[in-house]
Amino acid sequence: MKTYKIACIPxxxxxxxxxxxGQTVLEALSAVSSFQFDFExxxxxxxWYRAHxxxxxxxxxxxxxxxxxxxxxxxGDADIPDHITLxxxxxxxxxxFDQYANVRPTRILPGIDGPLKRCTPEQLDWxxxxxxxxxxxxxxxxxxxxxxxIEAATDLSMMTRAGVERIMRFAFKLAQSRPRKLLxxxxxxNAQRHAMVMWDxxxxxxxxxFPDVSWDKELVDACTARMVxxxxxxxxxxxxxxxxxxxxxxxxxxxxxxxxxxxGNIDPERRYPSMFEPIHGSAxxxxxxxxxxxxxxxxxCVMLLEHLGEAEAAATLMGIIExxxxxxxxxxxxxxxxxxxxxxxxxxxxxxxxxxQRKAA
Numbered sequence: 001m002k003t004y005k006i007a008c009i010p011x012x013x014x015x016x017x018x019x020x021x022g023q024t025v026l027e028a029l030s031a032v033s034s035f036q037f038d039f040e041x042x043x044x045x046x047x048w049y050r051a052h053x054x055x056x057x058x059x060x061x062x063x064x065x066x067x068x069x070x071x072x073x074x075x076g077d078a079d080i081p082d083h084i085t086l087x088x089x090x091x092x093x094x095x096x097f098d099q100y101a102n103v104r105p106t107r108i109l110p111g112i113d114g115p116l117k118r119c120t121p122e123q124l125d126w127x128x129x130x131x132x133x134x135x136x137x138x139x140x141x142x143x144x145x146x147x148x149x150i151e152a153a154t155d156l157s158m159m160t161r162a163g164v165e166r167i168m169r170f171a172f173k174l175a176q177s178r179p180r181k182l183l184x185x186x187x188x189x190n191a192q193r194h195a196m197v198m199w200d201x202x203x204x205x206x207x208x209x210f211p212d213v214s215w216d217k218e219l220v221d222a223c224t225a226r227m228v229x230x231x232x233x234x235x236x237x238x239x240x241x242x243x244x245x246x247x248x249x250x251x252x253x254x255x256x257x258x259x260x261x262x263x264g265n266i267d268p269e270r271r272y273p274s275m276f277e278p279i280h281g282s283a284x285x286x287x288x289x290x291x292x293x294x295x296x297x298x299x300x301c302v303m304l305l306e307h308l309g310e311a312e313a314a315a316t317l318m319g320i321i322e323x324x325x326x327x328x329x330x331x332x333x334x335x336x337x338x339x340x341x342x343x344x345x346x347x348x349x350x351x352x353x354x355x356x357q358r359k360a361a
């Protein structure tokens with residue numbers, strides 16, 4: 001039987017609740033499939049920082065390198081500055097393993113009432129591709145004369161031709177694989193006249209490799225309005241690290257809740273393990289209360305399974321997620337309901353067990 005080695009990193013906040021829920025669901029799914037999982041849990045995050053002065057060990061990437069995939073919760077602790085938690089854990093993994101394609105599917109799942117009036121589920125079915133290795137989050141910059149009136153700080157948005165070409169090519173291929181074969185390249189080249197102009201130029205060059213893909217270009221500020229006013233005109237989007245970070249949160253909110261949105265941090269060349277996570281963050285206000293919505297983690301597990309090549313299991317889990325969201329009694333607080341994390345998790349596991357019963361019948 002095929003065994004997949006999965007690293008589980010709950011991190012902080014509600015990550016400690018939703019990652020174990022995701023692990024439980026994956027274990028239930030493996031019981032009705034022809035594969036199994038070998039999970040290894042890593043207690044890195046805010047608690048590790050308080051004990052060791054770092055968010056993860058200096059050699060932590062070596063412990064992850066031989067894994068088939070990583071299931072991640074969140075990075076963020078109320079008592080630790082955000083730039084320390086993010087750069088010390090999540091971004092250390094993303095950049096260390098060159099997970100340059102951040103993929104964020106968004107659609108209105110059955111039973112969820114999105115905030116956009118006159119928008120049907122068929123009209124909001126997007127995938128946002130986020131450049132995940134450079135741009136505004138490249139880490140280039142610094143501070144000088146700290147504490148003095150002449151103090152200065154810089155953060156440089158660094159884009160390379162190699163980095164832009166590979167994310168554009170990834171986005172065009174993804175758009176090509178979807179029914180509408182439609183791509184929107186998000187830019188801000190009217191104001192950022194160097195790197196973003198290069199971004200636009202490379203989009204034109206790469207587009208010639210994909211004559212069957214229809215594509216257009218949209219300024220990021222105009223794209224926010226288009227997502228609200230004309231959602232049906234969008235399908236696949238590609239944007240820089242910062243732009244896609246913001247747009248994908250808006251997309252999740254328009255689809256009903258950040259609690260249902262998944263992410264894959266992908267190394268398309270498969271040199272290193274890819275990492276899958278919900279986008280909701282630590283959610284300090286509800287952590288430890290059993291109220292977190294685990295659907296974003298379960299959908300991230302779907303992406304993990306797809307990445308591993310287990311398409312049938314991925315489709316089974318996605319169908320069960322849709323059955324659960326279609327039931328208002330299983331909606332958590334972010335969706336206007338009263339269900340708990342454990343209740344939603346159990347409902348998914350029960351339906352997975354039902355798959356086995358139907359197979360045996």
